[in-house]
Amino acid sequence: MNTQAAAEHEALRLSALEAAPVKVRIEGVSKIFVSGTADVTALDDVSFTFREREFITLLGPSGCGKSTLMRILAGLEKPSAGEVTVNHYGDHLTQLSIAFQDYSILPWKTVEANVAFGLRMRGQSRREALATAHTWLETMKLTGFEKAYPAQLSGGMKQRVALARALALDPALLLLDEPFAALDAQMRQILQEEMLRQWESDRSRTAVAVTHDLDEAILLSDRIVLMTARPGRVKQIFDVPIERPRDPSVRYAPEFLELRQEIWESLREEVMRKDKP
Numbered sequence: 001m002n003t004q005a006a007a008e009h010e011a012l013r014l015s016a017l018e019a020a021p022v023k024v025r026i027e028g029v030s031k032i033f034v035s036g037t038a039d040v041t042a043l044d045d046v047s048f049t050f051r052e053r054e055f056i057t058l059l060g061p062s063g064c065g066k067s068t069l070m071r072i073l074a075g076l077e078k079p080s081a082g083e084v085t086v087n088h089y090g091d092h093l094t095q096l097s098i099a100f101q102d103y104s105i106l107p108w109k110t111v112e113a114n115v116a117f118g119l120r121m122r123g124q125s126r127r128e129a130l131a132t133a134h135t136w137l138e139t140m141k142l143t144g145f146e147k148a149y150p151a152q153l154s155g156g157m158k159q160r161v162a163l164a165r166a167l168a169l170d171p172a173l174l175l176l177d178e179p180f181a182a183l184d185a186q187m188r189q190i191l192q193e194e195m196l197r198q199w200e201s202d203r204s205r206t207a208v209a210v211t212h213d214l215d216e217a218i219l220l221s222d223r224i225v226l227m228t229a230r231p232g233r234v235k236q237i238f239d240v241p242i243e244r245p246r247d248p249s250v251r252y253a254p255e256f257l258e259l260r261q262e263i264w265e266s267l268r269e270e271v272m273r274k275d276k277p
């Protein structure tokens with residue numbers, strides 16, 4: 001298969017995955033990567049459930065298996081043990097959509113065609129799909145770049161295209177793996193706030209995000225799942241008892257800062273543990 005055909009095939013496979021049903025229970029999930037020299041236990045007996053319409057963030061030191069868990073949730077990777085159950089709910093255009101750190105948008109399609117692609121796959125007319133794509137591109141501050149190709153965009157802009165694409169699909173379950181990682185600090189804050197506004201405007205979907213940014217985790221989440229250093233286990237689950245709708249200035253509120261400190265102390269232990277030989 002040539003590169004273009006392989007990427008089309010992968011896009012179609014993702015598109016099929018995104019049509020699968022939702023609401024998530026993770027039970028005893030472990031993942032061992034078997035390699036020539038040494039096996040790597042990425043996840044060890046991870047269990048928790050997502051309530052419908054909940055925003056969950058996975059936090060943990062680098063290498064603790066967050067992306068692996070996201071890939072398992074997306075059906076891109078099989079657990080070595082345990083089970084993930086995803087049940088349908090709600091009236092959504094698609095069941096699952098993903099914006100991953102390394103999620104490749106199709107380089108030979110324009111920005112608008114990339115965002116419209118999944119909608120076209122679901123039978124929308126070109127006109128309808130492009131209209132939705134344009135709305136999301138505007139939200140992601142990409143107006144004026146509709147006809148550009150990915151190679152003409154910065155890393156942060158590509159990341160915003162991937163986000164627009166995931167949100168345009170109106171998924172019941174949204175998987176975000178470091179969705180703002182490639183953005184500069186200002187754009188990151190603007191998009192966090194935009195995501196918060198979007199999320200709270202309908203609260204119709206379940207979201208699972210991975211981030212290294214504590215403020216982002218608290219601002220957006222209902223619960224934060226803190227994982228141990230590798231092998232990743234659930235160390236602690238924090239509720240974020242900050243009322244919604246949240247004003248972005250809540251970042252400076254005492255309750256926010258207290259929770260931030262509490263989470264950081266627990267996360268810090270894991271980061272330090274990881275760096276020991």
Ligand SMILES: Nc1ncnc2c1ncn2[C@@H]1O[C@H](COP(=O)(O)OP(=O)(O)OP(=O)(O)O)[C@@H](O)[C@H]1O
Pocket residue numbers: 033034035040041042060061062063064065066067068069230
């Ligand atoms: N395909 C693979 N083959 C072998 N090892 C892998 C594979 N994918 C991940 N790993 C290993 O599994 C562990 C967990 O990786 P993963 O990318 O899930 O961590 P992470 O918590 O998302 O890290 P980061 O925060 O740095 O993105 C790491 O030690 C990684 O090297």
